[in-house]
Amino acid sequence: MAGAPNWLHVDTAEEAPPPHLTTLTSCMALSDVQCDGYVRLLAADISLDNAAEEPTATLKVFRGLKLKHEQPLPGIPAAIESLYIDETEPKTPVIAVAIAESVLFYRHLKPYFKYTIPAQDSEDLELEVWRKLPVVKPSAHPALLDSLKTIDHSKLSRKSQRLLQMGEQEREHFIATHKDSPVGRVGNIVAMCCIKRISSDANPPSHLVLATDTGHIMILEPQGFNLVYQGKACDDETAVPSLISVQGTFETDFCIVVATRNGGVYLLRKSQSEGQEIFKLGIPLTGLLLLPIDQTIIASTMDNRYLCYSKRGKLLYQVPMSDLPVCLLPLPLTHLGLTLVAIALRGGVVKFYLQRYLVDEFVLEETVDAMLYGRMGMEDHVLTLVTQSGGIVVKILRRVSRFEPKAGDLANKRALGDNKSIVDASILDKPKKSSIFVEQAAREKQQAKSTYGSFQVELWRLRHTAARATIDAINSSESTISGDLTHAPVKLSAEVCGSGPAFRLYLTVQNLSTFKMASNLVVLLHADRRHYTIPQTLARLPSVLPGVPLRVDFEVVAVLDPMDKLPPASLTPDNSLIRVMLMKAGQAKPLIAAAISMPQSEAAF
């Protein structure tokens, strides 16, 4: 395994009595039962030690790894779930324990409701036999029991099944005791899981999905205890559900995948209550998952294989296991955007797969019987494993963990292709990424900053050019700064001295460029002849160096009326202008065009 391990091992040696559990994955849950933000581990400890008595189970609550609470359970549970049933604050989780035909609900670890699934219709013959048994003589009982045996054993009620197993001495007392019990077949809950009612991030209310050994699938609304969905996995009576997996939300859409003991896998949807067979294997399954993102069905089988099917029953890939897969668990790593599949093999190996690729593994001392992943205590991403001898192992995911396929896995994939027991010619075993693509992706990742910077520079240069061109178009005739890109930028300013009628006009031409010389410049003065006389209107300028302003002066004489020595009456402040144009020699378009307002001229005396 390259690099540091992804999982931190929590040392349990210091716990005074070491924590001990005999349980299954379905009988474990994580719940904030005290509403203090500390998520506790709940598990059913199943005791099989006393061979004389029946097995017993205890609901144990751990704070961290320290046992804090024990609650005897009235039977062996099939599943334990923690769910929220309403939106009231503070949100209190409810613990649901499925035992035989009932679901026990605990709130604050105190029992508060018991729900029993509805009974099936009973056989007429069974009703007739139980009506006769208490009233006829004991010598007639064997004949009645023989007729009872003609009914399928699985269709009999529980008391009929027990009566048939009894010896002759116990029958009369049993019949006298249970003659008034109802005759009816009640299914046993064999699997249970949660489905969220709506999609929400913060503890949404959930419904319970129940699967019974009669093949019925029910969804229980735990607030009013109503059955809001009923379906049947398949019509085959011998197909008993054993595993179940649900994805989706009840209000929107959901899928339920059911695996039966004879190897069939069936799919139920919200819109159809009859199970649709997806695929059928000749061997029993040890694990079943419906993955959320790619909506594929993951199965582990007793012939040491790990299979992936689409919802239409097409085999996508299969991975041979080195030993029997005992436990299958999804690991939704939402902070990494991945969903891994953890597989515990017999012997203590735990492997983590991302689709078909092995991305991580570790080895424990003995076989792992149960696994649980989620937020535990105050830490997210905690994996709890229970071994065959009852030891609890806790692994915490590192913050800097990395899950990537092993280096040799891609090469081994082709080598293992010859050993496939199922022919899947429809799956092309092509490389996931070409070398050019990988190199280009790596190069883009490494030089992301320079690539982005270069793009930004080009973008700003383009904007600058466009803005400059816009300014040129607008200000080509009226500006104090020339905008001609082919010429050095030139600035023009003017100053008028004198009180009239003779004025002295000073022009200052300045080169704004830092390196370019402004040459071949011509200044043209234009004025109304009725108001102003300019002896020299055209002047050729020498070259203007950068940073050295050039000063040119012109004589302007105001025109006066010969009679009264005053400016003409047509001269107003609006038209007392002299237009100055700075041009390049040989061009008609001016670089700069400016208008100078002349002051009022005094009369000549």
Next chain:
Amino acid sequence: MGMLHNLADLIKIKKDKMTILVLGLNNSGKSSIINHFKKSSEQTSIVVPTVGFMVEQFYIGMSGVSIKAIDMSGATRYRNLWEHQFKNCHGIIYVIDSSDRMRFVVVKDELDLVLQHPDLCNRIVPILFYGNKMDMEDSLSSVKIAAALRLENIKDKPWHICSSSAISGEGLGEGVQWLIQQMRFAMLNNKNAAKSRSKHSK
């Protein structure tokens, strides 16, 4: 003359502000510890989980030091933000929940990541460890915490660990006095090193 020089340096440093980075896992008591050092008028009665980070200012009257404390969030998704503050800090307070044994392995892992960061591994930064929640029933002593986290392996940085209770304030003053003293020594050493470098360049 040398003694007077050092005395002047100490007096000058006394007026400097010090920046402390407060790290630790979520729910270990970082914000409660900072809350205890603040002025009575600024203290809050309810401490909520920190989101991102908070910057707090308080004054240690006994030492005459103005402290700027950067209170980082310890939630898993916010621990990535710690490393952006390593350049600016003069000292680190690392708060450990001494009653949360299950997460000691996480405390050690995050501490190793902090110590190996390039912004810190070449600098002398004192680290003060608070074994917080010492009043809890199943809390560990500071000696056991140091053994569990293998603090004796920290060679290049001065470190100190003491048990504390953010609710009663026990153990907090002693720890922060040690940290202020160590930060002064570290800043003095950095200043002398800078002087040596400038003298050498001439």
